[in-house]
Amino acid sequence: MTHPIGIFDSGYGGLTVFRSIAEALPQYDYIYLGDNSRAPYGDRSFDTVHQYTLxxxxxxxxxGCPLVILACNTASAKALRTIQQKDLPLIDPSKRVLGVIRPSAEVIGNYTTSRQVGVLGTRGTVLSDSYKIEIDHFFPDVQVHQKACPMWVPIIENGEYASEGANFFVKKYLDELMTAAPAIDTILLACTHYPLLADKIKKHLPANVQVVAQGDIVAASLTDYLHRHSEIDNVLTRNGTTRYFTTGDPAEFDDHASIFRGAPVRSQHVSL
Structure with a gap:
């Protein structure tokens, strides 16, 4: 039996993180699951997101996965802590579940000179204040300005991210953020969907503002984690395989997922 690394997202966005992980660590086996039938998670309650994620x-x-990465900011914000502290000790203390918020918070302060950082995410991620709390822990001198962008995920998942129509909502949220905090020099894309809008986001920002996506950050953090935790690394199998699963329609998933993954995807349906 293989012991793959599990990569989870409510939909497709986690594939942008998985893309970086697979490039950095191609030797491992992976399983990706998109809970597309219940996506998006962004506006759901903490209890519901915890229930679905668990x-x-x-x-x-x-x-057979001894390690699961929640490659979803909403699940990381609303469910990870409870799963780590309350659920895992009861299910199997030898298993590990990691998220994407802490790795990003650990390094974002290294990018900013003005010490003013913008965080763009779903309503759920912003309302959780997870980024503010985590960044303050590592960089107490950095001011965090959050902005919820509720229209971006629907635009992306409906394949409109490259359209002219998407520009309106990209510019709208960025203008609101930069008007409220013009000293921002670094913006973190705190939703794994948002890299598909990166070119448009950069176009509507001042030239001095850098845009940071999470994929490479999470991949580097996972690489370091496995070096430090041989008890997990030694259990993981290394055949270079990937299997994709979705709770939604596989044909629809494959069509969209290949864009996020940057490679063809062939998935199977699973009922939870």
């Missing part, structure tokens, strides 16, 4: 984490464990 259900998916249990599924990963049943598939």
């Amino acid at each position: 259900q998916c984490v249990r599924w990963f464990f049943g598939m």
Whole structure:
């Protein structure tokens, strides 16, 4: 039996993170699960996101994964802490579940000179204040300005991210953020969907503002984690395989997922 690394997202966005992970660590086996039938998670309650995420984490464990990455900011913000502190000790203390917020918070202060950082995310991520809390822990001198961008995920998932129509909502949210905090010199894309809008985002920002996506950050953090945790690394199998699963329609998933993954995707349906 293989022991893959599990990569989870409510939909497609986690594939932008997985893309970086697979490039950095191609030797491992992976399973990706998109909970597309219940996506998006962004506006759902903390209890609902915890319930859905825990259900998916249990599924990963049943598939032989000793390590699961929540490649979803909403799940990381609303479910990770409870799963780590309350659920894992009861399910299997030897298993690990990691998120994308802490790795980003650990390094974002290294990017900013003005010490003013913008965080763009879903309503759920912004309302959780997870980024403010985590960044303050590592960089107490950095001011964090958050902006929810509720229209971006629907635009992206409906394949409109490259359209002229998308420019209106990209410019709208960025103008509101930069008007409120003009000294921002670094913006973190705190949703794994948003890299697909990166070119448009950069176009509507001042030239001195840098845009930071999470994929490479999370990949570097995972590489370091595995070096430091041989008890997990030694269990993981290394055949270079990837299997994709979705709770939605596989044909629809494959069509969209290949754009996020940057490579063809062939998935299977799973019922949780």
